[in-house]
Amino acid sequence: MTLATVTLASEARRDHLARQQERLAPVRGLERVVVWLDAAPPVDVPGTAVLHVPPAAEGMRLAAARNAGAAAALAAGATGVVLLDADCVPGPALLDRYASALRAHPGALLAGPVTYLREGDLVSTGTDLAARTAPHPARPSPPDGEVVVARPDEQVLFWSLSFATTAETWRRIGGFDEGYVGYGGEDTDFAMRAQAAGVPLAWVGGAHAYHQHHPVSSPPWQHLDDILRNGARFAERWGWWPMGGWLEAFAAAGAIERDGDGWRRTGRMPEA
Structure with missing residues (x-):
């Protein structure tokens, strides 16, 4: 298994990116791709291939950036890709656990x-990450080394900040829908498209980010306008709106209201 990592980054996450890459740089044989999201030219990241996917008028092109990064990794010969957002640092076993799981599944x-x-919990190359391990309770966390296939209703728990696929499975899913621009919805759409293509989601124990x-x-x-625009695109395809908790919070504040089966702005915004 020849792995590559793909990371989306911007000036706002430059320090986070540096801490992430410090942990990835010593891994032998790892192809690293960084995709720069800002309009300004990308920074140099030693030891990586840096691509530039500038934003559209509506916002950052997260879906297009992930597709570009994966395409570059696969063109370089990777048989498996690990996508890891810039604000995530890999645990010491993340790449090994993903590689083993990709071979088995x-x-x-x-x-x-x-x-x-937590705030103030800075990460250096010497930080003991294991002592800070507390997986988010919203998703399953199997024992180290175990891989558990998700139930169909758990597909919506997919988060794009840390995941992996083989090259063949990436192509089978077809990548992300680049019609999603700005924040929100593209990762849940990707998970649903995977499910529709017969690709199950699986939880990898020990692949801690x-x-x-x-x-x-x-x-x-x-990101209110992004969420409304991308949510409508998602609902047109899948028949339901993602990001329901945020939508309800916007509605409770009086900023949006129901419009048939969808949502629209009211013209009111809460005071700062």
Whole structure:
């Protein structure tokens, strides 16, 4: 199994990217691809192939960037790809566990546990990540070395910040739908398309990723228009709206309202 990592990055996550790449750089035989999302030219990341997928008028092109990164990795000869967002650092066994799972389950979409680090919990190459391991409780976390095929209803628990597929399975799914622009929806759509293509989701015990803390808003007000636009695209294809918790929070604040089976802005926004 020849692995490659694909990482989406921007200036806002530059420090996170550096800490991630410090842990990946010593791995022999690993092809590393970084896809720069900002409009400004990309930074140099030693030891990696750096691609540039600038934003569209509506926002960052996350789906297109993942497709471009995977295409570059496969063209370089990778037989398996691990996609890891810039704000995630790999646990010491992440690549080994993904590689083993890809060999045992080549036709699956693989996802490892994610621990969300606390504010101020900075990561260096000497940080003992195992001592900080606390997988997010929303998703299964099998024992180390075990791979558990997800139930069909768990497909929507796929998160694109850390996952792996073989080259053949990536092509079978067809990559991400590049019609999703800006924040939200493209990862759930990818999971649903995988399921429709007969590709099961599987949980990989021990493939731990650690999400480095950064400020977020909940719900993400800065992405309201993206969520409405991408949610409508998703609903047109699958018959239901993703990101339901955020939509309900926007509605409770009076910013959106029901419009038939969908949602629309009310013209009101909560005070800061």
